[in-house]
Structures are given as structure tokens and as C-alpha cells.
Amino acid sequence: MNRKHSVLSVSNLAVGYKEKHKPANILLDNMKFSIYPRDFVCLIGSNGCGKSTLLRTIAGIQKPLKGEIFIGGKKIVSLDRHELSKEISIVLTENFGIGNAPIRSIVGLGRYPHNNWLGVLSNEDIKIIENALQVTGLFSYENKNMLELSDGIRQKVMIARALAQDTPIILLDEPTAFLDAPSKLEIIHMLRNMAKQFNKAVILSTHDLDLALQSADMIMLITKDQKIEIDTPEDLVLNGHFEDAFNKEDVKFSIQQGIFKMNSHVKIRLRINGDKTRSFWTERALARIGIAVHHEDDYDGAVDIVSDIGKVEWRLNCNSQKKIFYSVGELLRHFKTHHEVTTKKGFTIRSL
Amino acid sequence: MSISRRNKYIISGLLLAFLISFTFDILLGPVKIPLDEAVKILFGTSSNSTWVSIITEFRFPKAITAVLAGSSLSVCGLLMQTFFRNPLADPFVLGISSGASFGVALVVLTAGSFGINLYFLGDIASNLSITVAATIGASMILLLVTIVARKISSNITLLILGLMLGYIIGSLQNILKYFSTPENLQGYVIWGMGNLGNVVWNDLYFLVPAVFLGLTFSFLLSKQLNLLLLGESYAESMGVNIKTVRLSIIITGGVLGGVITAFCGPIAFVGIAVPHITKNLLNEYDHKILIPAVALVGSILTIICDIISQLPGSDQTIPINTVTSLVGAPVVIWIIFQQRKMQHSFTV
Structure with missing residues (x-):
């Protein structure tokens, strides 16, 4: 892998909006980073922090306020629209389909920067289009109309079109928005494979932080003070940047588990014994109603999950009181009602 | 170029319809000319000089004008609809046709104040001055829109601007109408009804290119x-x-719409209805195919409207603009009822 030559690098870049007779509204300033072929990069940051603006600026749709962008070693300002269209392809949130065009034709539009003034497809173009349809799993839909397809597949059509455009860089603005969880995973997985298989630098903005943490080679993180941190996901988590960028009053990033959690107040501490899967889901359910699971010695009670042939029991053991439940739901209901009673009577939690 | 087998049949059918309607347009009219005589005229072997001049000096240029007007306005409409991503855009949206109308209004309606009634001069001189006025009016607006388009980045803003420009010009025309003499007003109203028959061979030397x-x-x-x-x-x-591309589309559309309005007067609904009819007929998105097809369908529709306006069987005619409106408006209504489908030719 050649890491010497970046496909995209920026120095001293500032992006934002400039209106006449007004000072420029700078969203992001003093950025400096380089992206290499095969990099799968996720751009994350809270709403309105300038993710789309940064992508649009890199794509050349918007002018930078200051600084330089180099595409394949050349300054972006020295490239005209046509040259740039061979370097960068984009996928936007606005996914316009065309009513009377089969998706094969829409993917075929991606070949336009490469073919003649009439847009006639050569045999090689057709090969590339078919490959793009194959990679994105759209072959069986090729004659369908965009209107007949789900959001996830429409998104794939636009990605296939970008792939057919055959550029070293693919930029995607929130490609996973509006999709259900499996489709999100599928799209991310597909994009990552595209980066590795076809030597492309793929940069996407997303709000799906855990997906980004799991899949990205690099994360571009826009911090609260409008700086950009670019690093491997794990380093961003370990050095605390990730937490800083997203922590809110009620939501905290759990550095141990790598997920965001509702910041509810701990009322009872329990210990759970049992098989891994059931313990995990029981723990999640308890966390939701404010019961923390402790693995240390200091706890208020214990839940033993015991499974016999075809039968699972949740045995609650709290202050020499024993109760048996047959589902997580029953266990939760017990705590909910019991907790209300205890607080009404003014009992302390330990007397549960 | 890939045209599906189905569309090849449809386009062949359209070409046939074009030839048939063109022939009928020449044959039909207030004066009955038998088919065999018309064929003789075409080969220059007819002896009836009145019929010869009716066909060669009047009906033939009129039919060609119908083809030119139909194809220009329809293709202009297609350009505007794609460019503005708006299914209701037409040659009038940029205000270019209004500009032409204003030029004519200025000439025809103020003519009385110089003691002449241009329209009722009834000769080539008045036609020429009307055409020149309309061309100047359309070009001025085209120039204005082009200059503005270079400064405005949003197509929606441009669309609204064009419509507003149309309203301003419309009210200026009303003022002119209010102060003009009844004779001049009548002349202007007649121009406003559109006329394919005003175009003579000499005009075609300019119009065709x-x-x-x-x-x-x-x-x-x-x-x-x-x-x-x-x-x-x-x-x-x-x-x-x-x-x-924006500038190219505005200028191309402006020339197509402006030139036809200048020579034939305003012809409504062809520009808005034909692109939709064609897209529905061919189920096609590719402008390589759409543009020739839209021109063809536009020609056929305008020729048919011209035949209807001759009221075959009677010696009366009705203005072309009323016929195209009568045919076109129901199409637009049908489009609105198919709103979903209409949007879909642009967005999801």
C-alpha cells in the first residue's frame, strides 16, 4: 500500500459561508489533513458544525474561505469542473431520481465525464456500469424505476453511480440517514469494501457514531470548539476527544463499552450471574430503569439467571428476600412497582 | 443511441402521423382543393392559378410555420422544465414571450397617436414592423434575464423573477391598452390570438435557420x-x-420562444403540454431522444390545431391560440391530476 501520495490534502483550510457586506461566517478553520487511497474515513460532529460545508468545499461546489485543497497533488483551483469530475464523485442527501429512467441509466450517468459530447456509452463504459451494479448488488433491479425502490436501494443507486464515475475520491453526505439499521450496516460495509477493493478514498459524514467507530480507518472529528481532529477511532476515544465532542447533560459516552448511554441516576446496584448473552440483555434492561450492574463485591443484591431444559428463571436475591421471575419483563415490572413503594414509604434502597 | 423497440414503433407511428397531418393541413381550408389537383400543384403541372397560389403562397408556408412553431415552443418548454426542474415551466416563464407582446403592444397600440393604424394597413409593412417590434421586445427581456441569471445562483429565484417580469410587462400593456384607440386595441387583440398565416416565404428564410x-x-x-x-x-x-449551461439554455430557449412569438403571436400551452405528452408516450428521460421526439409531437399537435382552426367544412376560421388553449389546457389539467407522476419525471 502506497501511503506516500495522498489523494486529498488540505492545508490551512477554512470553510463557511460568505455573504456580501457581511463578515464571513467561518464554520471550520485552520484545517490540515491528508487522505490516502484505500482510506475509509468517517466525518462526524454534531448538527450544524459544518460537515456538509466541508464536503461541499472539498468537492469544489463551494469555494474555501482560505487555505488550499490539493487533489492528487494539484491545487483544486487549477482544475476545471470537467477535470475535477474525474477526481471526485459525490453522493448527496438529496437523492433525485428521474421518473422515467431505469436505474441502469442513472448509474450510466456516472460515465458522462468520461464519454463524448453526446454521452454515448462505449463497451468499456458498459462494463464499468455493470461492475458498479454488481458491486452494489443492484443487478436484479437494473430495469426498475427509482420510484419503485426503497430508500436503501435508492441510496445504493447513487453510490453505484459514484462508483461508475470511477474517481479516486468518493464523498458521501450522510449516506446512512433515513435508513433502517440493517441497511445502514450494509451501506457502510459496502463502502468500506469499495475503498479497499478499488483503491478509493471514501469520505462520508454520518451521525451513526458507533458504526463510524467500528468501521472507519480514520475518523475526522469536529470538536465543540470547531477544530478538526483526525485519527484512528480508538485513539480519539482513548485521548478523550470523542467524549468531549459529544457529551451532553443526559447522554454520556461510555469509554468502557464504546457506546452512548442515557445518564440516569443509579438507584440500586446489582450483580448478575448467568450465561453471557442473557446477562448482557438483562443488564441493558436494568440500566434503562436506573439499576447499575456491578461486578465488584459491593452490591445490594444479585440476580442469578438459571436455565433448565426449556425454562429460564431469573432468581432475585435481595436482603435475604428471594423471588423468581420467568422473563426480563417480569423482573423489570417488579423493580418498577417495588421501587415506587419503597420511595413512598421512605425506605432506603438497602432495605429493599 | 439506444431506443427501445417499443419506442421505435411509436416514433415511426409519429412520423406517419406527421406526414398525414401535414398533408391534410395543406388540403383542408375554406377553399376546397381536390387531392389530385393538389398533387398536380406540388409537381407544378396545375393550370388553376388561384389554387396554385392558395397552396404555394398561403397553405404551404402556413403548414411549415406550424411545424416550426410547434417544434420550437415544445423544445423550449422541455428545456425550461428540465432546467427549472418544474413541470409547469414553459416558454413564457422567463418573460420572453411577454417581452415580445410588449414590443408589439408598443407599436400597435401607440400607432394611433401618429395618425396611422398599423394593423389595418394590412400589408407586409405592418407585419414587418410587428415582427421587428416583437423581436426587439423578446431580445430585451432575454438580455435582461441573461444578465440577472449570471448574478443569481438559484433557479427558483430566476423562475419567480421571470414570472414577476411577466406581470410587470402585463400591466404596462394594460396601461397602453387603456389609452389606445378601439381600432388599435382590436388590432392588438387579434395579434394576441396568434396567427400562423402571417408568415410569408420571405419570413421563412429567417425563421427556418x-x-x-x-x-x-x-x-x-x-x-x-x-x-x-x-x-x-x-x-x-x-x-x-x-x-x-445555464446561459446556453436561457439563450437557446429564449431564441426558440421569442422568434416564434415574434412571427406568430403568442401560442399558448404547446410548450407546456407537449413535453409531458411525449414523456408519457415514450417513457424516456434521455434528451437525445426526447428533444427530436418533442419537436415531432409538437409539430403534429400544432398542425392538428391549425387544421381545427380552419374549421374544415366551413369558410370560417378561429384563432390558433384559442385552439391550442382548448387542446392544451385539458392536458395541463390532466397533468395536475397526475401530480405524483408529474413530479416523478424530476424528483423522487
Whole structure:
């Protein structure tokens, strides 16, 4: 892998909006980073922090306020629209389909920067289009109309079109928005494979932080003070940047588990014994109603999950009181009602 | 170029319909001319000089004008609909036709104050001055819109601007109408009803090349127009220079719409209805195919409207603009009822 030559690098870049007779509204300033072929990069940051603006600026749709962008070693300002269209392809949130065009034709539009003034497809173009349809799993839909397809597949059509455009860089603005969880995973997985298989630098903005943490080679993180941190996901988590960028009053990033959690107040501490899967889901359910699971010695009670042939029991053991439940739901209901009673009577939690 | 088998049949059928309607347009009219005589006239072997001049001096140029007007206005409508991503856009949206009307209004309506009634001069001189006035009016507005388009980045703003320009010009015309003499007003109203028959052979020497150039330019833009279907940002990312293309579309559309309005008066609904009819007929998005097909369908529709306006079997005629409105407006209503489908030819 050649890491010497970046496909995209920026120095001293500032992006934002400039209106006449007004000072420029700078969203992001003093950025400096380089992206290499095969990099799968996720751009994350809270709403309105300038993710789309940064992508649009890199794509050349918007002018930078200051600084330089180099595409394949050349300054972006020295490239005209046509040259740039061979370097960068984009996928936007606005996914316009065309009513009377089969998706094969829409993917075929991606070949336009490469073919003649009439847009006639050569045999090689057709090969590339078919490959793009194959990679994105759209072959069986090729004659369908965009209107007949789900959001996830429409998104794939636009990605296939970008792939057919055959550029070293693919930029995607929130490609996973509006999709259900499996489709999100599928799209991310597909994009990552595209980066590795076809030597492309793929940069996407997303709000799906855990997906980004799991899949990205690099994360571009826009911090609260409008700086950009670019690093491997794990380093961003370990050095605390990730937490800083997203922590809110009620939501905290759990550095141990790598997920965001509702910041509810701990009322009872329990210990759970049992098989891994059931313990995990029981723990999640308890966390939701404010019961923390402790693995240390200091706890208020214990839940033993015991499974016999075809039968699972949740045995609650709290202050020499024993109760048996047959589902997580029953266990939760017990705590909910019991907790209300205890607080009404003014009992302390330990007397549960 | 890939045309599906189904569309090949449809286009062949349209070509046939074109030939048949063109023939009927020449044969039918207030004066009955038998078919065999018409064929003789075509080969220059007829002895009836009245019929010869009716066909060669009047009906033939009128039929050709119908073809030119139909194809120009329809292709102009298609350009505007794709460019503005708006299914109700037509040659009038940029205010170019209004500009032509204003030029004519200025000439016809103020003519009385110089002691002459231009329209009722009834000769080539008055036609010429009307055409010149309309061309100047259309060009002025075209120039204005072009200048503004270079400063405005949003197509919606441009669309609204064009419509507002149309309203302003409309009220200026009303003022002119209010102060003009009844005779001049009548002349202007008649112009406003459209007339394909005003065009004489000499006009065609200008009209044919102008329309041919406009249609050729439109065809040259077909690749960019296809990309614009995905929206401006996508089009830009695939190498379309939006500024250049925008200017090319405005000028091409302006020439197509303006020239026809100048020579034939305003002809409503062809520009808005034909692109929709064609898209529905062919189920096609590609402008390489759409532009010639729209020109063909537009020609057929306008010829048929012209035949209807001759009221075959009677010696009366009704103005072309009323016929195109009567045929076109129901199409637009049908489009509105199919709102979903209409939107879908642009966006999801």
C-alpha cells in the first residue's frame, strides 16, 4: 500500500459561508489533513458544525474561505469542473431520481465525464456500469424505476453511480440517514469494501457514531470548539476527544463499552450471574430503569439467571428476600412497582 | 443511441402521423382543393392559378410555420422544465414571450397617436414592423434575464423573477391598452390570438435557420440536460459547468420562444403540454431522444390545431391560440391530476 501520495490534502483550510457586506461566517478553520487511497474515513460532529460545508468545499461546489485543497497533488483551483469530475464523485442527501429512467441509466450517468459530447456509452463504459451494479448488488433491479425502490436501494443507486464515475475520491453526505439499521450496516460495509477493493478514498459524514467507530480507518472529528481532529477511532476515544465532542447533560459516552448511554441516576446496584448473552440483555434492561450492574463485591443484591431444559428463571436475591421471575419483563415490572413503594414509604434502597 | 423497440414503433407511428397531418393541413381550408389537383400543384403541372397560389403562397408556408412553431415552443418548454426542474415551466416563464407582446403592444397600440393604424394597413409593412417590434421586445427581456441569471445562483429565484417580469410587462400593456384607440386595441387583440398565416416565404428564410439553430443547440445540450435531471449539485460534480449551461439554455430557449412569438403571436400551452405528452408516450428521460421526439409531437399537435382552426367544412376560421388553449389546457389539467407522476419525471 502506497501511503506516500495522498489523494486529498488540505492545508490551512477554512470553510463557511460568505455573504456580501457581511463578515464571513467561518464554520471550520485552520484545517490540515491528508487522505490516502484505500482510506475509509468517517466525518462526524454534531448538527450544524459544518460537515456538509466541508464536503461541499472539498468537492469544489463551494469555494474555501482560505487555505488550499490539493487533489492528487494539484491545487483544486487549477482544475476545471470537467477535470475535477474525474477526481471526485459525490453522493448527496438529496437523492433525485428521474421518473422515467431505469436505474441502469442513472448509474450510466456516472460515465458522462468520461464519454463524448453526446454521452454515448462505449463497451468499456458498459462494463464499468455493470461492475458498479454488481458491486452494489443492484443487478436484479437494473430495469426498475427509482420510484419503485426503497430508500436503501435508492441510496445504493447513487453510490453505484459514484462508483461508475470511477474517481479516486468518493464523498458521501450522510449516506446512512433515513435508513433502517440493517441497511445502514450494509451501506457502510459496502463502502468500506469499495475503498479497499478499488483503491478509493471514501469520505462520508454520518451521525451513526458507533458504526463510524467500528468501521472507519480514520475518523475526522469536529470538536465543540470547531477544530478538526483526525485519527484512528480508538485513539480519539482513548485521548478523550470523542467524549468531549459529544457529551451532553443526559447522554454520556461510555469509554468502557464504546457506546452512548442515557445518564440516569443509579438507584440500586446489582450483580448478575448467568450465561453471557442473557446477562448482557438483562443488564441493558436494568440500566434503562436506573439499576447499575456491578461486578465488584459491593452490591445490594444479585440476580442469578438459571436455565433448565426449556425454562429460564431469573432468581432475585435481595436482603435475604428471594423471588423468581420467568422473563426480563417480569423482573423489570417488579423493580418498577417495588421501587415506587419503597420511595413512598421512605425506605432506603438497602432495605429493599 | 439506444431506443427501445417499443419506442421505435411509436416514433415511426409519429412520423406517419406527421406526414398525414401535414398533408391534410395543406388540403383542408375554406377553399376546397381536390387531392389530385393538389398533387398536380406540388409537381407544378396545375393550370388553376388561384389554387396554385392558395397552396404555394398561403397553405404551404402556413403548414411549415406550424411545424416550426410547434417544434420550437415544445423544445423550449422541455428545456425550461428540465432546467427549472418544474413541470409547469414553459416558454413564457422567463418573460420572453411577454417581452415580445410588449414590443408589439408598443407599436400597435401607440400607432394611433401618429395618425396611422398599423394593423389595418394590412400589408407586409405592418407585419414587418410587428415582427421587428416583437423581436426587439423578446431580445430585451432575454438580455435582461441573461444578465440577472449570471448574478443569481438559484433557479427558483430566476423562475419567480421571470414570472414577476411577466406581470410587470402585463400591466404596462394594460396601461397602453387603456389609452389606445378601439381600432388599435382590436388590432392588438387579434395579434394576441396568434396567427400562423402571417408568415410569408420571405419570413421563412429567417425563421427556418433560426429554429434550426435553436433546435440544434438544444440537441447539443442534451448530455448536460440529462445530468441536470439529478439536480445542479450532482450535475456539477459530473463536470457540468452550471454557469455556461445555464446561459446556453436561457439563450437557446429564449431564441426558440421569442422568434416564434415574434412571427406568430403568442401560442399558448404547446410548450407546456407537449413535453409531458411525449414523456408519457415514450417513457424516456434521455434528451437525445426526447428533444427530436418533442419537436415531432409538437409539430403534429400544432398542425392538428391549425387544421381545427380552419374549421374544415366551413369558410370560417378561429384563432390558433384559442385552439391550442382548448387542446392544451385539458392536458395541463390532466397533468395536475397526475401530480405524483408529474413530479416523478424530476424528483423522487
